[in-house]
Amino acid sequence: MDVVLTVVVPVYGVEGYLYQCLESIRAGLTGEENASVEVIAVDDASPDACGTMLDSYAARHGDLRVIHLSGNVGLGPARNAGLAEARGRYVWFVDSDDWLPAGSVRAVLDRLHETKPDVLLVDHLRVHESGRLQTDPSSPLLAGSPDLERLLGVQHTAWNRIMRCDFLAKHDLRFPAGWYEDVPFSNPVLIAAERVDVLNRVCYHYRVGRFGAITATRSDRHFEAFAQWDRFYAWLAGAGADPALRVRVFTLMISHLLVIAGNESRVHPRRRRAFFREIAGLYRRHRPAGYLPPAGTPGLKHRLVAANSYAMYAALRTGYRVAGLRRRSTQRTPVVSPDIPAPPQRVQTASLR
Incomplete structure (x- = not known):
């Protein structure tokens, strides 16, 4: 067979x-x-x-x-x-x-x-x-x-x-x-x-x-992502991709690299500025003509990359992290009377689709 x-x-x-x-x-x-x-x-x-x-x-x-x-x-x-x-x-x-x-x-x-x-x-x-x-x-x-x-x-x-x-x-x-x-x-x-x-x-x-x-794993090897994206763009040039596809890919690339930059388990805080600058360099190399950043917070981050403004990016990141910590610290476990049964726990499940 x-x-x-x-x-x-x-x-x-x-x-x-x-x-x-x-x-x-x-x-x-x-x-x-x-x-x-x-x-x-x-x-x-x-x-x-x-x-x-x-x-x-x-x-x-x-x-x-x-x-x-x-x-x-x-x-x-x-x-x-x-x-x-x-x-x-x-x-x-x-x-x-x-x-x-x-x-x-x-x-x-x-x-x-x-x-x-x-x-x-x-x-x-x-x-x-x-x-x-x-x-x-x-x-x-x-x-x-x-x-x-x-x-x-x-x-x-x-x-x-x-x-x-x-x-x-x-x-x-x-x-x-x-x-x-x-x-x-x-x-x-x-x-x-x-x-x-x-x-x-x-x-x-x-x-x-x-x-x-x-x-x-925290390592400088995460910087290898930039060479891999450059390889992909070299392939993309040979494939003659249309402008709309290039815009989609560019948005995904910057978003992906920003995820790596903000991940404590990958990039050491002392290396984050250098990583951000590499993102800005890639942004300049591959930005499609007429590109507009996405809306909302992702778009704000893209604009900071375009301006190579690490100080503003770091301040924004710190602000979001502090806000998240405050939200978690204000959460309280509900007090349940011994005479009243506790509400059922919500359990996250997943099934095959």
């Missing part, structure tokens, strides 16, 4: 999460469905026991292909190594500290058979260390018929899109090295695709705040 889907799992320093990830991929598949899926795990010279765990898992189950890299190359090149060995018509990159909810692969296979897209976007939930499930702010953009301008606002990751392998080869789309490798890959994937489909169902659980994760 032909392989329909290759799931590539890059592995590095995740021995506490690895088995859950691998088990979730094939969970609930029938014999025929199982035969149409292959899983390739790429051991990116992991310093812990992950390499041994992968070999043991492959020996027990016989349906896992393992690639051991001789040296650590990083997430993007590790994904490329798995893609180079893929036999499926489609590829899905699943990070090894995340996992797939039950029925996800089956739902993806059914949709691929039905619509045969170049790219299939799926929804996800953010999973906090406490176990709390949270809908991503960009998830509502998946509703409705596929529209490129809207879908570009969906979180630009590799793991929320399943892609046809010959489409990636035709457009020479591969991951670069470095952090934020998704930027010059996942955005071109959507723009270059002729057929984009959406499976508006939660098919991925994304672990948030894990110790050791890039998004939870």
